[in-house]
Amino acid sequence: MGRMVRTPLTPEERERGERLGLLLREARGGRSMAEVAAAAGVSAETLRKIETGRAPTPAFFTVAALAGALGLSMDDLVARCALVPV
Template identity: 85%
Template structure:
């Protein structure tokens, strides 16, 4: 099965998601959070750096639970920034 390439918007959303996770992790180590979520530290590293911009739902849910962040908050934080999009369109 061939995977469709991600759009620039999907990659940007993945980067925003990674930033949200890094911020929510705070001073906790990547290894600690990954273990609490039941994922590998490498998986968390890839998500946080945007190299895995579309993680599976259950991975996202596990990370949200481990970080005590609601899925609604993560979804809102990953939403496109209308001001940034408007500036890009007018450029």
């Protein structure tokens, strides 16, 4: 599979990705990655990458699907993952 060339992530994007991953891990609780990924219609590998911050800028649709599967509102996710003012 060909890889798209991406511009390097800014520290802010990386930090937001880590915050998103942590939030999703917390919301997942005791459910398995496979279970949540299947409910969201994404691969377990995609969920793993997002949770570990290795996919810090996931597609909006992916985040929306995961939020739905985890019972999180997009407003809540955006509010909690938006950059914290310095």
